[in-house]
Amino acid sequence: MAGGAASGSALLSARPMSRDKSDTLLLLAACLLVLAPHAAHLPWWISALCGALLLWRAWITFRGNRMPPRRLLLSLAAASMVAVYAYYGTPFGRDTGVAMLVLLLTFKLLEMRARRDLFVVLFLSFFLILANFFYSQSIATTLLMGAAVLALLTAQHSFQYAQAIPSLRQRAKFSLVLLGLALPLTLVLFVLFPRIQGPLWSMPNDSRSARSGLSDSMAPGSISSLTLSAEIAFRVKFEGEPPPAASLYWRGPVLGSYDGRDWTALPPQALAFESRSVQALGPAVRYQVTLEPNDRRSLFALELPQAAPFIEGTPVRLAPDFQLLSRRPIQQRLRYQAVSHPQYQLQADASAQSLRNWKALPAAANPRTRDLARQLREQSSDPRELIASVLRQFREQDFHYTLTPPLLGTHAVDDFLFSTRSGFCEHYAGAFVFLMRALDIPARVVTGYQGGEVNPVDGYLTVRQSNAHAWTEVWLQGQGWVRIDPTAAVAPTRVQSSQGAVPPPALLGGLVNLSASPDTWLARLQTVRQRWEALNNRWNQWVLDYTPARQRNLLESLGLVNVDWRTLALLMFGAGLLAMGAVALPLLNWRQRPAPLDAVYLDLCARLERAGHPRDRHEGPRSYAERLRRSAPDLPAHKLAAATRFLALYEQARYGRPEGAQHAQTQDAKTQRSRQQAILAELKALSRSFR
Numbered sequence: 001m002a003g004g005a006a007s008g009s010a011l012l013s014a015r016p017m018s019r020d021k022s023d024t025l026l027l028l029a030a031c032l033l034v035l036a037p038h039a040a041h042l043p044w045w046i047s048a049l050c051g052a053l054l055l056w057r058a059w060i061t062f063r064g065n066r067m068p069p070r071r072l073l074l075s076l077a078a079a080s081m082v083a084v085y086a087y088y089g090t091p092f093g094r095d096t097g098v099a100m101l102v103l104l105l106t107f108k109l110l111e112m113r114a115r116r117d118l119f120v121v122l123f124l125s126f127f128l129i130l131a132n133f134f135y136s137q138s139i140a141t142t143l144l145m146g147a148a149v150l151a152l153l154t155a156q157h158s159f160q161y162a163q164a165i166p167s168l169r170q171r172a173k174f175s176l177v178l179l180g181l182a183l184p185l186t187l188v189l190f191v192l193f194p195r196i197q198g199p200l201w202s203m204p205n206d207s208r209s210a211r212s213g214l215s216d217s218m219a220p221g222s223i224s225s226l227t228l229s230a231e232i233a234f235r236v237k238f239e240g241e242p243p244p245a246a247s248l249y250w251r252g253p254v255l256g257s258y259d260g261r262d263w264t265a266l267p268p269q270a271l272a273f274e275s276r277s278v279q280a281l282g283p284a285v286r287y288q289v290t291l292e293p294n295d296r297r298s299l300f301a302l303e304l305p306q307a308a309p310f311i312e313g314t315p316v317r318l319a320p321d322f323q324l325l326s327r328r329p330i331q332q333r334l335r336y337q338a339v340s341h342p343q344y345q346l347q348a349d350a351s352a353q354s355l356r357n358w359k360a361l362p363a364a365a366n367p368r369t370r371d372l373a374r375q376l377r378e379q380s381s382d383p384r385e386l387i388a389s390v391l392r393q394f395r396e397q398d399f400h401y402t403l404t405p406p407l408l409g410t411h412a413v414d415d416f417l418f419s420t421r422s423g424f425c426e427h428y429a430g431a432f433v434f435l436m437r438a439l440d441i442p443a444r445v446v447t448g449y450q451g452g453e454v455n456p457v458d459g460y461l462t463v464r465q466s467n468a469h470a471w472t473e474v475w476l477q478g479q480g481w482v483r484i485d486p487t488a489a490v491a492p493t494r495v496q497s498s499q500g501a502v503p504p505p506a507l508l509g510g511l512v513n514l515s516a517s518p519d520t521w522l523a524r525l526q527t528v529r530q531r532w533e534a535l536n537n538r539w540n541q542w543v544l545d546y547t548p549a550r551q552r553n554l555l556e557s558l559g560l561v562n563v564d565w566r567t568l569a570l571l572m573f574g575a576g577l578l579a580m581g582a583v584a585l586p587l588l589n590w591r592q593r594p595a596p597l598d599a600v601y602l603d604l605c606a607r608l609e610r611a612g613h614p615r616d617r618h619e620g621p622r623s624y625a626e627r628l629r630r631s632a633p634d635l636p637a638h639k640l641a642a643a644t645r646f647l648a649l650y651e652q653a654r655y656g657r658p659e660g661a662q663h664a665q666t667q668d669a670k671t672q673r674s675r676q677q678a679i680l681a682e683l684k685a686l687s688r689s690f691r
Contacts, residue, residue, distance in 0.1 A: 023158045024061045024112075026168075027121065028054060030151035031105065034125045037132050037144060038102055043087055046099055049080065053106040060110075068110055077107045098131045118159055125152055139539050150175050184579040192572035194565045195548040214468055216253050216296065218263040218426050218447055220408055220416075229465040232292055233449060234300060235537055236461040239286040243302070245451050247342050249471065249483065250300040250463060252448030254321040256358055260365045261412055263430060263445050266321075266357055273354040274320030275347045278304065282343030290540060291334045299324035300448055300463075302340035303483070309336035312549050321444075322346065335545055348480035350442075355475055358442035366413040366434060373438035383441050383476055387484060390435055394428065394489040397421070401491035428486040429470040442475035446483075457534035597676070600683045601650050607687070608643065611635070621651040639689060646686040653679045 032054060039047040060067065080103045088096040105124045112121060129145050153175035158165065166174075214233075234250075242248070255263040256270075285302060289309075299309075299316060301324055308318040311334055315327045376386055393399075398421055405423040408415040413431045416423055423431075429445050436443035450469035452461040471485040555563050563571070594602060605615045605624075613632050615624050625647040632640060653676070 021061050021064075023155065025058065026151070026158060027118075027155040028058055028061070028109065030148060030155045031109065031121070031125055033144065033148040033151055034128050034132075035102060035105070037136075037141065038098065038128070041095070041135050042099055042102065046080075046084070046102065050102060050106045053110060057106075057109045067113065070111060073107055073111055077103065080107075094134055098128070098134070101128055101131065115159070118156075122152060122156055137544050139536055146179075150179065153178060181583050184583055185576055188572065188575045188579045190546070191551075191554070192568060192575055194568050194572075195546070195551050214252050214294070214296065214298065214447055214449070216265060216298070218255055218430065218445060218470060219261055220405070220412060220423070220427055220430070231465045232533075233294070233463050233465050233467070234289055234291040236290075236302075236452065236463065237288045237459065238461065242287075242454065242461055243285060243342055248451050248461075249303045249446075249469075250449040250452075250467075251303045251305070251323060251446060252298045252300050253446075254319075254323050254473075255445040255447065256321075257360070258362060258365075258430075258434065260362050260410070263433075270357045271320040271354075273351060275350050275354065276320065277347055277349050278322070278341075279345040279348070280306075280341040280343070281345060282341060285340050285342060286337070287340075288335065288337050290537070290545070291330065291336070293331050293333055295329050295331060297326045297329055299326060299330070299334070299336070301338045302342065304341055304344045304346060306339040306341060309338050311336045312547070333540060333545060335541075345479065346481040347475075348478060350475060350480065355442040358444050358475065359437045359440060361434065361437050366411045368411070368414040368418055369431070369435055370438050372417070373435055377439060383439075383474070386439050386441065387436070387474060390432060391484075391486060391489045394432075394486055399428075399490050401487065425470045425487040428490060429472050432484070432486040433472050436472070436474055444473050446471050446473055455530050455534055455537075457530050458537060460534070460537055462533065596680055597650070597654060597683070600680065600687055601654075604643070604646055604687045621647040621654075642686045642689045646683060649679065649683060649686075653683075 035050055035054075056068075059065070081100060084096060084099050084103070085091055088099070090096055101124065105121065105128060108117065108121050108124065112118060125148075129148055132141060132145055150172065154168070154172045157171050157175055165171075236242075253265055256266040257264045284306065287302065289300065291299060301309075304322055305318060305324060308316045308324060310316075314330075314334060316336075317325055317327075319325050376389055380386055380389070400422040401424070402422045403424060405416075405427060406420045408420065413434045416427050416431050417435075426447075433443040433445050447468075447470045449463050449467040450471070451467050452463040454461050469487070471483060471487065473481045474484055475481050552563070555561075555568075560567075560571075593599075601621075608615065608628075613628060613635070619627070625644050628635070628640060628643055635643070
């Protein structure tokens with residue numbers, strides 16, 4: 001019994017898959033390529049439901065079962081749409097629309113019965129390919145979507161055949177040729193299509209979607225959680241050698257208001273009396289920044305920026321506290337030129353009224369820290385000695401630098417200085433500024449990034465979220481604002497190195513550390529990562545950042561100055577016609593080689609024509625054979641019989657079903673090709689009788 005079941009199972013597994021099954025499974029594989037990237041931003045339950053529906057459809061196809069009733073599908077689809085609305089809270093928006101389209105595609109696969117349903121599935125799939133670019137425009141996404149387009153075209157191509165079907169490799173090759181023919185026109189449209197300000201695939205962010213980036217406020221744990229991310233914050237290209245790692249302080253939000261827990265920026269009216277005086281004490285550093293979108297208003301520049309950079313379509317101002325602020329949140333990649341002076345004297349002539357804002361403290365907060373300030377004040381009144389004393393305590397006492405500090409209570413600074421003594425940069429910066437203000441020394445928190453990693457492949461300095469940092473500035477008479485980094489007193493390697501708070505990105509879940517020695521194979525992985533990031537950077541610079549300004553510069557380099565959109569549209573139309581002509585003209589002169597079956601038929605017709613019996617242009621094989629029987633008495637009987645047999649067999653093979661293949665639709669492509677080869681061999685044998 002078991003042996004019979006095993007033999008039956010083996011027979012079932014050896015049975016060739018039907019044409020309809022193979023085509024449908026190819027379509028399902030193409031849809032899987034389209035849907036898989038959406039799992040990165042969809043809720044887990046939508047991804048799980050779509051995966052279950054795809055498996056259900058594949059099982060139905062493989063087993064040959066009946067489709068589920070439409071009443072069941074309608075109920076499931078309605079329940080899914082209600083769940084989507086309940087999750088997102090709105091029927092509109094990018095994420096809601098994409099989630100509904102993903103579900104509609106998977107449900108449509110379960111009711112695909114006619115050819116029109118196939119085209120609906122294909123159109124939905126192509127639209128979801130475009131929707132993938134709402135979330136990512138990286139090289140990996142582009143390559144994956146290119147593979148999805150190729151798979152969809154191959155699946156669409158497969159459903160067009162009525163009888164014989166080429167191999168999967170031939171169909172994929174034909175689809176690749178179609179994509180190649182569309183490439184010249186695509187390049188023309190990319191280069192000359194009138195650009196609009198902002199990225200091509202930009203859409204407003206939904207409320208549930210968040211970007212990682214440095215916040216406009218600081219609380220214990222806000223920066224340490226950010227530094228666990230290896231995501232790129234921005235890239236920098238210096239003109240010449242970059243400054244040393246210890247000087248790479250990238251200035252961001254400046255915080256001066258403290259409520260007992262959070263540090264936030266002072267309101268604009270509080271900065272009205274700030275002085276704008278700054279004196280450069282060293283050479284300027286020129287560089288270009290490529291800032292990733294972060295949904296914040298802060299731009300980052302090496303301390304200290306000389307002026308606000310010019311960014312077309314994005315107004316930027318240099319605030320009185322010398323942070324760069326955009327008028328609107330940064331939701332697209334920005335590239336700007338900047339000039340900074342690492343050695344400077346900032347606001348040495350600040351007025352007492354402006355400094356009062358940088359000494360304010362909440363009442364009754366952190367009493368033990370205030371007592372410590374009174375004790376230090378009794379020992380010295382020199383601000384420089386007081387600063388050195390506090391830093392010496394950080395350096396010599398039992399303070400620790402950690403990414404996982406203990407929780408702090410109501411008096412957070414007291415708990416940190418006298419109890420836990422373990423923290424990250426925001427703990428040390430916040431406690432130091434509070435203590436300075438308690439000592440009547442103007443002080444503020446500066447957040448941003450420190451360090452960076454130079455990619456030897458393209459020379460860009462990569463600054464990641466793991467480089468997020470917080471330091472302080474104190475105002476000293478005669479010197480102005482002076483940068484003090486209390487973290488350097490506890491963990492000097494954090495500032496002196498260029499790697500940030502955590503090591504470089506690891507592979508295989510941390511089992512592979514990319515900071516290994518250069519003599520190991522792990523260093524090769526490091527090189528691969530650097531080359532991949534350099535390639536992504538070039539993609540960002542030359543493809544994704546192809547802005548109106550860069551398009552205008554390209555046209556000006558070609559001698560086209562002050563081109564308006566009408567001229568650009570005409571230029572695009574003309575170049576598009578040239579591109580299509582360059583593709584179409586070779587195709588007009590190209591003659592497709594006849595199929596082997598047709599080649600043998602044409603050869604026989606040529607032989608009969610030389611014998612004095614040409615085929616009329618309107619005659620098919622059957623009409624030609626009947627005319628030969630009526631009006632070709634000079635042909636020997638065996639040749640006339642061979643010609644009649646040839647034409648009947650060719651008609652059957654070319655326009656009907658081969659003999660013995662009444663159920664050809666259930667046979668696989670390999671079996672059909674074997675039958676075609678046998679028929680072709682017989683036709684060649686019949687044709688040889690006319691030599």
